[in-house]
Amino acid sequence: MMRSLLVRGMLVGIAAAGAALLIAWLYGEPQVGHAIAFEEAKAHAAHEGHEPEVVSRGVQKTAGLITAMAVYGVALGGLFSIAFAFAYGRLGRLGARATAALVALAGFVAVELVPFLKYPATPPAVGNPGTIGSRTALYFCMVALGILATTAAVIVCRRLVPRVGVWNAVTASTAGFAVVVAVVYRVTPRPDAIPEHFPATVLWDFRVASLGVQLVLWATIGLLFGYLTERAFARHPSRVAVPANA
């Protein structure tokens, strides 16, 4: 059971990485190109030497991006299948498709949206290299906060459902989640350094593209995993281990 879920999760992660790769090439790479052109024009104006290329732009755009996406997709898909195994049969009477879609939505909010709204993706040339350490630490702390707050909201929601009903429980736990995140946003520092004259449209388009890449990744994982799992459960109902009330 776990084996088939995990294998399916990792394969779906690869497929999702493929879909996200298309978005990255179509919408993200042009903005990365603009940002690098800005960086080079600035270095040229300051009479700094050309930075030696360890990996060429062509490799970064193709093999490098494909590898990064594929590895990230497999890791995310595997972790998603574990989260699905915990959630399935424990969220009321939701079936496989609805459970997978909800887990993907929660995962997107926890791992991408919560950190993104405070520490959005930055194109090359944006961000002070001197603060990379603190920015990385803050970013991963925000990911951890997103995961903890989302998990807490789901647990509280499940406890509230028998007392106040599904609608009220979801509303109350979502509001509590929003308050926690909003308070943390207010008190955390913002070490974002945008260089002077960096084009605002490039920054905006890059960030929308980055959000789009993550949205497509999570949506594909959630919907495809749900579809395949529902189909597999319908074919082999006996392979599911124990009844829900056990």
Add this chain to the structure above:
Amino acid sequence: MAQQAVPSASPATPAARPAPLPLRVPVREILPWAVLAAVLGVVLIYFVGAEQGATSLFGGTWVHEFTHDGRHLLGFPCH
């Protein structure tokens, strides 16, 4: 008559339970996989997202430069 504790023991009467609850995977069956997947997943995401940026396990900048575009577009702080 005592009710049967295990519903699957009576396959002759499938119509008796029209809307069965979805079946669960027991937590003790998930846990070892969860630990393994979490550890491997974190290592993989670290190499895509952060190696040779804020911290460096290997010398040089090759991993950073190779995963450069993915790192920016997936939203990790890069440089």
